[in-house]
Amino acid sequence: MKMMTxxxxxxxxxxxxxxxxxxxxxxxxxxxxxGADAGGGPVDASATFVTGAGTITITLTNLEGxxxxxxxxxxxxxxxxSSGTTTSATIASSSGDQINISGGVATPAGTGLSxxxxxxxxxxxxxxxxxxxxxxxxxxxIGPGPYTNANGSIDNNNxxxxxxxxxxxxxxxxxxxxxxTTITSATFSFGTVSGLNVNxxxxxxxxCTPPPPVPEPASLTLLGTGLAFLGTRLRRRKNA
Numbered sequence: 001m002k003m004m005t006x007x008x009x010x011x012x013x014x015x016x017x018x019x020x021x022x023x024x025x026x027x028x029x030x031x032x033x034x035g036a037d038a039g040g041g042p043v044d045a046s047a048t049f050v051t052g053a054g055t056i057t058i059t060l061t062n063l064e065g066x067x068x069x070x071x072x073x074x075x076x077x078x079x080x081x082s083s084g085t086t087t088s089a090t091i092a093s094s095s096g097d098q099i100n101i102s103g104g105v106a107t108p109a110g111t112g113l114s115x116x117x118x119x120x121x122x123x124x125x126x127x128x129x130x131x132x133x134x135x136x137x138x139x140x141x142i143g144p145g146p147y148t149n150a151n152g153s154i155d156n157n158n159x160x161x162x163x164x165x166x167x168x169x170x171x172x173x174x175x176x177x178x179x180x181t182t183i184t185s186a187t188f189s190f191g192t193v194s195g196l197n198v199n200x201x202x203x204x205x206x207x208c209t210p211p212p213p214v215p216e217p218a219s220l221t222l223l224g225t226g227l228a229f230l231g232t233r234l235r236r237r238k239n240a
Contacts, residue, residue, distance in 0.1 A: 025050050025051060025052040025179050026050070026051050026179050026180070026181075026182065027048060027049065027050045027051075028048070028049050028182060028183050028202055028203075029046055029047065029048040029049070029202070029203045030046065030047050030049075030079075030183070030185075030186035030200035030201065030202055030203070031044075031045065031046045031047075031200055031201060031203060031208065032044055032045045032046075032188055032198050032200060033198070033199075033200075033201055033208065036198045038071065038072075038188075038189075038190040038191065038196040038197065038198050039071065039191075039195075039196050040069050040070075040071020040072055040190065040191050040196060041067070041068050041069050041071060041072045042064060042072070043064055043072050043188070043190055043198060044062070044063040044064040044143070045060070045061065045062050045063060045064070045074055045188045045198075045200075046060075046061045046063060047059070047060050047061070047077055047079070047186055047188070047200065049079070049183045049186075051081075051177050051178070051179060051180075051181040051182070051183070052177070052178075052179055053177075053178060053179065054173060054174060054175050054176075054177055054178075055092070055171060055172065055173060055174065055177065056081070056127075056171075056172045056174055056177055056181075057169070057170070057171050057172075058077070058129070058169070058170040058171075058172070059167060059168075059169050060074060060077055060129075060141060060167065060168050060169075060170065061141075061166060061167045062074050062141045062142060062143040062166055062167075063143060063144075064143035065143050065144045065145070066143075066144075066145065066146055066147060066148060066149050066150075067142060067143050067147070067149065067150065067154065068149045068150065068151055068154075069151055069153050069154065069191075070137075070140065070153035070154050070157070070160050070191055070192055071153070071190055071191035071192075071196055072142075072143065072190060072191075073140035073141055073142045073143075073154075073163065073190060073191065073192075074140060074141040074188060074189070074190060075130075075131045075132050075136060075140045075141075075189050075190060075191060075192065076128065076129060076130050076131060076132065076188075076189030077128075077129040077186065077187070077188060077189070078126065078127070078128045078129075078186070078187040078189070078197075079126070079127055079183050079185060079186040079187070080124075080125050080126050080127075080183070080184045080185045080186075081125045081127065081174070081177060081181050081182070081183060081184070082125070082181050082182040082183070082184050083125070083176075083181060084125065084174075084176030084177060084181070085123045085125070085176060086121040086122060086123070086124075086125055086126065086127050086174055086176075087121055087122065087123050088121075088174070088175055089119060089121040089127055089172055089173065089174040090119065090172065090173045091117070091118070091119050091170060091171070091172055091173075092171040092172060092173045093114075093170070093171045094114055094115040094116075094117055094168060094169065094170045094171070095112045095113065095114060095115065095168070095169050096112075096113065096115050096141070096164040096165065096167060096168035096169065097110070097111045097112065097113070097164070097165040097166075097167075098110045098111075098113050098139070098162040098163065098164055098165060099142075099162060099163055099165045100161045100162045100163075101142075101147050101150060101154055101155055101156070101161060101163065102155060102156040102161075103155065103156070104146065104147045104148045104150060104155060105147070106145050106147060106165070109161075109162040110162075115131070115135065115139060115164060115168050115170070116131070116134055116135030116138075116139050117129055117130060117131045117134055117135060117139070117168075117170070118130050118133060118134035119172070120133075125184075127172070127174075129170060132192065132193075132194065136192060137159050137160050137192035138159065138160055138161060138162060138163075139162065139163065139164055140160070140163060140164065140191075140192065141163070141164045141166065141167070141168055142154070142163040142164065142165065142166070143166060144166055153192075160192065183202075185199070185200075186199075186200040187199050187200060188200055
């Protein structure tokens with residue numbers, strides 16, 4: 001048997017490391033469906049969940065640019081895990097960059113600061129990351145600027161400032177979660193009052209793939225005319 005070369009050993013080590021990494025955590029991303037509106041204007045958000053041994057890491061992002069109203073800001077995230085109790089879930093850490101908005105201009109208010117959000121959990125497997133019951137109405141997650149469309153609910157609004165700039169990261173301790181745990185649903189909440197909710201869909205799922213456009217009646221007529229014309233040409237060629 002030939003001795004393995006250093007290069008072979010190195011490649012084998014990389015493969016084992018990659019396999020071990022994949023085996024120790026799993027990831028899924030939920031997004032708001034295309035064209036979503038929670039009742040205060042268009043919204044666009046994503047949440048990426050990484051489950052590992054006793055932990056869930058969440059990256060929560062607001063993608064709606066140049067928002068008009070605070071009702072377009074993310075203020076809660078509710079999700080369910082595939083198995084196990086969640087009553088002992090706690091927030092190990094949370095962070096995000098903060099900004100104040102005045103005159104349509106964002107001014108940095110600190111980097112990597114705690115979000116101030118809290119957590120509610122249930123034995124049924126539901127976890128609720130909540131701003132409104134803790135830091136709210138401040139520290140909602142706002143989308144990218146510029147903020148030239150911002151109305152008085154955002155611009156120079158003292159109770160609502162500062163905002164979390166686009167992305168917040170949460171690390172949760174959930175003792176019974178493993179790398180095989182999946183996230184089975186996610187709901188995004190927006191604004192500074194409860195009830196502005198949008199059910200997320202898992203990236204890659206059929207619900208997240210827009211259906212093909214349905215032809216207009218006129219287009220269907222033209223299609224039928226075109227097919228009839230093509231059939232006539234084919235018959236002429238056959239009889240020639």
